[in-house]
Amino acid sequence: xxxxxxxxxxxxxxxxxxxxxxxxxxxxxxxxxxxxxxxxxxxxxxxxxxxxxxxxxxxxxxxxxxxxxxxxxxxxxxxxxxxxxxxxxxxxxxxxxxxxxxxxxxxxxxxxxxxxxxxxxxxxxxxxxxxxxxxxxxxxxxxxxxxxxxxxxxxxxxxxxxxxxxxxxxxxxxxxxxxxxxxxxxxxxxxxxxxxxxxxxxxxxxxxxxxxxxxxxxxxxxxxxxxxxx
Amino acid sequence: xxxxxxxxxxxxxxxxxxxxxxxxxxxxxxxxxxxxxxxxxxxxxxxxxxxxxxxxxxxxxxxxxxxxxxxxxxxxxxxxxxxxxxxxxxxxxxxxxxxxxxxxxxxxxxxxxxxxxxxxxxxxxxxxxxxxxxxxxxxxxxxxxxxxxxxxxxxxxxxxxxxxxxxxxxxxxxxxxxxxxxxxxxxxxxxxxxxxxxxxxxxxxxxxxxxxxxxxxxxxxxxxxxxxxx
Numbered sequence: 179x180x181x182x183x184x185x186x187x188x189x190x191x192x193x194x195x196x197x198x199x200x201x202x203x204x205x206x207x208x209x210x211x212x213x214x215x216x217x218x219x220x221x222x223x224x225x226x227x228x229x230x231x232x233x234x235x236x237x238x239x240x241x242x243x244x245x246x247x248x249x250x251x252x253x254x255x256x257x258x259x260x261x262x263x264x265x266x267x268x269x270x271x272x273x274x275x276x277x278x279x280x281x282x283x284x285x286x287x288x289x290x291x292x293x294x295x296x297x298x299x300x301x302x303x304x305x306x307x308x309x310x311x312x313x314x315x316x317x318x319x320x321x322x323x324x325x326x327x328x329x330x331x332x333x334x335x336x337x338x339x340x341x342x343x344x345x346x347x348x349x350x351x352x353x354x355x356x357x358x359x360x361x362x363x364x365x366x367x368x369x370x371x372x373x374x375x376x377x378x379x380x381x382x383x384x385x386x387x388x389x390x391x392x393x394x395x396x397x398x399x400x401x402x403x404x405x406x407x408x
Numbered sequence: 409x410x411x412x413x414x415x416x417x418x419x420x421x422x423x424x425x426x427x428x429x430x431x432x433x434x435x436x437x438x439x440x441x442x443x444x445x446x447x448x449x450x451x452x453x454x455x456x457x458x459x460x461x462x463x464x465x466x467x468x469x470x471x472x473x474x475x476x477x478x479x480x481x482x483x484x485x486x487x488x489x490x491x492x493x494x495x496x497x498x499x500x501x502x503x504x505x506x507x508x509x510x511x512x513x514x515x516x517x518x519x520x521x522x523x524x525x526x527x528x529x530x531x532x533x534x535x536x537x538x539x540x541x542x543x544x545x546x547x548x549x550x551x552x553x554x555x556x557x558x559x560x561x562x563x564x565x566x567x568x569x570x571x572x573x574x575x576x577x578x579x580x581x582x583x584x585x586x587x588x589x590x591x592x593x594x595x596x597x598x599x600x601x602x603x604x605x606x607x608x609x610x611x612x613x614x615x616x617x618x619x620x621x622x623x624x625x626x627x628x629x630x631x632x633x634x635x636x637x638x
Contacts, residue, residue, distance in 0.1 A: 237539065240547035246557065247547055249540050278508045279521060280528035291509060291521055298510035309467065310479050317470035317477055327476065 192218035195231050195253035200394035201344075201387070203269065204252040209336040212381035222388070234260075272345055273395045275299055275402065285392075285399065296402045300352040304345070304406075308362045311338065315364035324364070324371035331375075339372040344396030352406045422448035425461050425483035430624035431574075431617070433499065434482040439566040442611035452618070464490075502575055503625045505529055505632065515622075515629065526632045530582040534575070534636075538592045541568065545594035554594070554601035561605075569602040574626030582636045 192211065196204030198221070211218045221227030233239065234253050241247040241260075248262035274281075278295040279288040314326055321329030326338060342365070346353040357366050372378060381387060390396050422441065426434030428451070441448045451457030463469065464483055471477040471490075478492035504511075508525040509518040544556055551559030556568060572595070576583040587596050602608060611617060620626045 237543065240543055241549050243548045246544045246549045247540075274504065278504075279525045280532070282528060282532045295509045298512060302510070302512045310477075313467070313470050314476045318473045319471050319476045 187217045187219045188224060190217040190219045191256060192216060193255040194218055194220045194222075195227075195234055195248075195255065196220065196222055196251045197231065198222035198228065199388065200391060201340075201389075202252075202395050205340050206333070206337050207252050207254060208386065209340060209378065209381070210333055212386075213331065213336065213375065213377050215377055220386075223386070269341055269344075269395055271299065271303060272341070272348060275348070276397055276399065285397075289401075292399075292402055293404075296349075297404055297407075300349060300404055300406050304349065304352055304356065305361075308356055308365055311365050311368070312362045315368060324368045326368070331372075335368070335372055336378075339369060339378075342369050343373075344390065347390045347396045347398060349403060350398075351403050355406050417447040417449045418454060420447040420449045421486060422446060423485040424448055424450045424452075425457075425464055425478075425485065426450065426452055426481045427461065428452035428458065429618065430621060431570075431619075432482075432625050435570050436563070436567045437482050437484060438616065439570060439608065439611070440563055442616075443561065443566065443605065443607050445607055450616075453616070499571055499574075499625055501529065501533060502571070502578060505578070506627055506629065515627075519631075522629075522632055523634075526579075527634055527637075530579060530634055530636050534579065534582055534586065535591075538586055538595055541595050541598070542592045545598060554598045556598070561602075565598070565602055566608075569599060569608075572599050573603075574620065577620045577626045577628060579633060580628075581633050585636050 194204060194207055194211075196202065196207075201208075204222070208220070221231050224230070231251060231253075234248055235250060239247045244258060245260040248260060250262065253260060253262040275296050276285045276292055277283065277288070278291045285292060311326075314320060315324070319328065320326055323329055325331055326334050342353075356362055373382065390398070392398070424434060424437055424441075426432065426437075431438075434450075434452070438450070451461050454460070461481060461483075464478055465480060469477045474488060475490040478490060480492065483490060483492040505526050506515045506522055507513065507518070508521045515522060541556075544550060545554070549558065550556055553559055555561055556564050572583075586592055603612065620628070622628070
């Protein structure tokens, strides 16, 4: 477990409530803060942070006058405002590759099904998503240059960067093959462009950027790191 | 297949692009229009509608100056604006109950895995979701009466109604048992309240409300209609 320590930003007005140890879904929000250069407090790095988190998602929490109870982290507090949830189908699909039968069961209890799902996912879904974003980037609405919409960085660029980064961690052979194929040049240019933004690069190199692990959305199991079929 | 016919609203400024035959994800949007009393055109009911739909999601579509290409229906056109996607984790989870291994494979190719997943879903995930919304409805932010937020109908109420309606179609035994348990009284009051709104009721009784079928997000397979375990 990552060690909780005094958070230098503990008095910042933005307060992210998210699990420690994994980057997970909280990472999209962290990337937004990093790019904006806005300080924020983070339960993953705050003493007692996990108690705070469990308080938010406790079955006894019914929220307050202005805020319904959050269903799940990531949760963002700003003054009296509490917002939550970053649903994302791509994230979910990748996550389900190690939980096809049940989110509550461990990978070890559904190994064969995982392999069957992963082979299909790499063959059908990965090129579908990469092809889609290649198309977005080729479209006029994306503007000049590497970003998704209007030539201006939006949260969508950061979310896309993070999902591709996580997918690359999970499916390193398949993503490497996709990259080598030359079919998704704009996608990988986008990835590199976001990664190279000074504040993002600084963040990624820092201790605030947690490593992927087999507790998270994006995992690595050698047996699931399949070669794409021809 | 539902028969395409001349759409009486074909000149309406709102144009919904969605598959015919299934209510699917397009249904959330249809419910919003129904409640607002706003006429809209719908590819499911328009001659040539499926050609229009396939044009939008064609691999050759890169969008235009203002709009990236949509990834998938539902797609909404309003004048020059094209918006798309209603990602919803709950919808996805239920849908995955008949596609645990691969969205591209038929139910018949993953029957055993479906049953294993469904048993787990009914035991763990269904009560988790119902319990969560019961908590939202019990919270102060929901306001007086049956709605999710501030006592005022929002799109969230309609989405929640539709997901519960579809889940009830899929898991009739499990949802009936949940209702009978008395643990989720607010949830089912919410459901009935939305269903009874005059415009929603009128819409639900009309031919525009398509039936669930085994092509859709919400299906019925007798073998998957499991009794919840004690």
